[in-house]
Amino acid sequence: xxxxxxxxxxxxxxxxxxxxxxxxxxxxxxxxxxxxxxxxxxxxxxxxxxxxxxxxxxxxxxxxxxxxxxxxxxxxxxxxxxxxxxxxxxxxxxxxxxxxxxxxxxxxxxxxxxx
Amino acid sequence: xxxxxxxxxxxxxxxxxxxxxxxxxxxxxxxxxxxxxxxxxxxxxxxxxxxxxxxxxxxxxxxxxxxxxxxxxxxxxxxxxxxxxxxxxxxxxxxxxxxxxxxxxxxxxxxxxx
Numbered sequence: 001x002x003x004x005x006x007x008x009x010x011x012x013x014x015x016x017x018x019x020x021x022x023x024x025x026x027x028x029x030x031x032x033x034x035x036x037x038x039x040x041x042x043x044x045x046x047x048x049x050x051x052x053x054x055x056x057x058x059x060x061x062x063x064x065x066x067x068x069x070x071x072x073x074x075x076x077x078x079x080x081x082x083x084x085x086x087x088x089x090x091x092x093x094x095x096x097x098x099x100x101x102x103x104x105x106x107x108x109x110x111x112x113x114x115x
Numbered sequence: 116x117x118x119x120x121x122x123x124x125x126x127x128x129x130x131x132x133x134x135x136x137x138x139x140x141x142x143x144x145x146x147x148x149x150x151x152x153x154x155x156x157x158x159x160x161x162x163x164x165x166x167x168x169x170x171x172x173x174x175x176x177x178x179x180x181x182x183x184x185x186x187x188x189x190x191x192x193x194x195x196x197x198x199x200x201x202x203x204x205x206x207x208x209x210x211x212x213x214x215x216x217x218x219x220x221x222x223x224x225x226x227x228x229x
Contacts, residue, residue, distance in 0.1 A: 003157065033217075042119070042206050042220025043158070088157060102171060103218075105157040
């Protein structure tokens, strides 16, 4: 099925460093979302983006909905050990429809933070 | 609890057996989703419920997979004649149905087919 291109696949960083990851698609998306999944848990929504160009922050996290509507990035500033996990992007592709609630997911970015 | 509850959390079964996975969504959430997550992979959409009806079943991988929802609440995902490739974590999520993405996930049911 359709998937988003998410990169990098994995990152190993030192505590305090900033992190950047992104997702791209060949088609236009109406909504971009970023989730975090920790071992043995379901994904948890971090940031939701609904408008092209939108830049939204949630604490140390910042995400942007690309102007072309085909990409999004997530930045984490001053990483800490509890940032460890897998970060997924997800998007709702156009066209919209009454039953179009299917999200397309990236394969995830695995983040490891060395204290 | 106040979150999405799934059971069983772990299920080991033999190839060919049927399994049922249960999801209790957050009270008042009209939309319910089932996803499958294979080891090291992203989430694969299976089926979506709005109320008790399933407008989108396009993700069900084969006719061995079925799901139902009753009382606009509990949902059951049934896999008949399980195969080894069915081994995965099955995640349930619910939402208020107001937007496509603000999903609240359960912890998943890990299925292992021997």
